[in-house]
Amino acid sequence: MNREDFPILADDVYGKRMVYLDNAATTQKPLQMLNAMTDAYMHRNANIHRGVHHLSQVATERHEQARKRVAEYLGAKSAKEIIFTKGTTDSINILAFSFGEAYVRGGDEIIVSQAEHHSNIVPWQMLCERKGAKLRVLPLDEDLRYDVDKLEALITDRTRLISVAQVSNVSGTIQPIEEVISIAHRHDIPVCIDGAQSAPHLMVNVRESDCDFFACSAHKMYGPTGLGVLYGKEEWLEKLPPAEGGGEMIDHVRFEKTTYNQLPYKFEAGTPDFIGSCAFASALDYVDSIGRKQVTDYENSLTQYMEEQLAEVGGVRIYSRGTEKAGAVSFNVYSGDRLIHPFDVGTLLDRQGVAVRTGHHCAEPLIDYLQVPGTVRASVALYNDKEDVDIFIKALRKAIMMLG
Ligand code: PLP
Numbered sequence: 001m002n003r004e005d006f007p008i009l010a011d012d013v014y015g016k017r018m019v020y021l022d023n024a025a026t027t028q029k030p031l032q033m034l035n036a037m038t039d040a041y042m043h044r045n046a047n048i049h050r051g052v053h054h055l056s057q058v059a060t061e062r063h064e065q066a067r068k069r070v071a072e073y074l075g076a077k078s079a080k081e082i083i084f085t086k087g088t089t090d091s092i093n094i095l096a097f098s099f100g101e102a103y104v105r106g107g108d109e110i111i112v113s114q115a116e117h118h119s120n121i122v123p124w125q126m127l128c129e130r131k132g133a134k135l136r137v138l139p140l141d142e143d144l145r146y147d148v149d150k151l152e153a154l155i156t157d158r159t160r161l162i163s164v165a166q167v168s169n170v171s172g173t174i175q176p177i178e179e180v181i182s183i184a185h186r187h188d189i190p191v192c193i194d195g196a197q198s199a200p201h202l203m204v205n206v207r208e209s210d211c212d213f214f215a216c217s218a219h220k221m222y223g224p225t226g227l228g229v230l231y232g233k234e235e236w237l238e239k240l241p242p243a244e245g246g247g248e249m250i251d252h253v254r255f256e257k258t259t260y261n262q263l264p265y266k267f268e269a270g271t272p273d274f275i276g277s278c279a280f281a282s283a284l285d286y287v288d289s290i291g292r293k294q295v296t297d298y299e300n301s302l303t304q305y306m307e308e309q310l311a312e313v314g315g316v317r318i319y320s321r322g323t324e325k326a327g328a329v330s331f332n333v334y335s336g337d338r339l340i341h342p343f344d345v346g347t348l349l350d351r352q353g354v355a356v357r358t359g360h361h362c363a364e365p366l367i368d369y370l371q372v373p374g375t376v377r378a379s380v381a382l383y384n385d386k387e388d389v390d391i392f393i394k395a396l397r398k399a400i401m402m403l404g
Contacts, residue, residue, distance in 0.1 A: 001298055003383045005030040016353030019388045024169055024328045024379035025357055026219045033222055036282030040275045048274045063274040066281035073284045075205030076231055080263040083230040084272050088196040089119040091215035091230035096123035097243040104160050106132035111154055111162040113138040113146055114369055117169050118362045120194040144171050144320040148179045155187050162191045166198035170361045171320040172328030181210055196220060201299055201326035206231050223280035227273050237263050244269040295382045302380050303327055309393045328379035332372055335404040342374045348399035354392050
């Protein structure tokens with residue numbers, strides 16, 4: 001789909017067609033987004049919110065329009081609920097610090113799952129260390145889905161927040177977050193959703209899912225690197241203190257006392273990425289111009305095709321096979337009982353022009369749970385097609401022959 005819009009895909013790799021299947025790490029960029037970025041630098045580059053001059057006002061207007069665009073895309077009630085950050089990691093760190101300052105005391109508990117990316121573990125762990133709180137872990141069922149039946153038992157009167165991913169960045173599994181949110185809310189516990197892997201592939205709607213916080217990264221959604229979003233329900237954000245101090249986030253600064261800006265600026269210290277925000281809005285426009293539902297359906301069917309094709313390759317063990325996935329499939333290759341190291345598989349695929357990700361995918365607790373040194377992960381985006389998958393499978397068969 002629309003491969004020609006992505007200039008980098010015209011480059012070859014070792015003289016071969018580039019088969020880019022590392023989209024869960026970052027997506028390639030459409031010309032439309034790249035042009036929007038260049039255009040913003042060429043015609044609207046002035047620091048925002050502060051200037052009385054024309055250029056600053058135009059730049060401010062476009063940045064705030066971009067915020068509205070993101071709010072609309074994610075289904076937020078208001079643009080005030082959209083905080084621009086550096087990415088998912090930054091979003092979760094900001095939330096963990098801010099929420100922790102206001103609501104977490106010694107002996108309190110935060111719940112994450114066994115399948116989280118380090119970005120949704122370490123910030124909470126750091127908070128727990130700071131406050132003397134405890135990190136509790138929601139287990140998985142045999143399909144690597146959250147074992148929601150065990151959630152009730154994990155919740156105590158000290159549980160302050162639950163933070164889980166909507167889609168696993170290792171197995172691509174779509175997680176039952178609606179059930180998590182509904183159980184949590186019955187106990188008046190807020191839920192943060194790590195949407196780094198869901199926002200690029202699913203029809204995310206934060207209001208429909210009723211999550212309290214949601215984090216995602218622009219670079220995984222055809223947008224620029226270094227930009228992300230922290231969504232928070234307005235009623236929560238109003239109650240939380242700022243996580244970082246500096247310009248923009250203040251109302252008045254006096255040595256005796258500083259007062260803070262209104263939402264969302266209270267959480268945006270320093271000069272924001274006002275060029276990246278416009279480029280991100282243009283990436284979202286790009287996806288909408290194709291049709292978000294079409295993109296989602298297309299990627300789902302391609303992921304399913306990839307899993308079916310992989311299942312036919314002898315020695316391949318797919319994780320969470322047969323479950324509903326968004327974008328990614330993870331596997332290992334066995335020669336008899338011997339696991340062929342994912343790094344070796346990835347290296348031989350690379351030599352054939354196929355880019356996949358190997359290793360622990362920044363989710364070591366899940367990899368330990370699977371009792372493997374890592375996995376090979378192939379992940380699709382809207383510009384991949386069956387030809388990419390077929391080349392990948394052929395290259396994998398060749399790699400297995402050489403390694404087996
Ligand atoms: N959470 C998940 C599920 C991810 O897949 C990733 C990145 O791969 C992150 C968080 C971190 O995203 P970023 O590095 O853009 O902050």
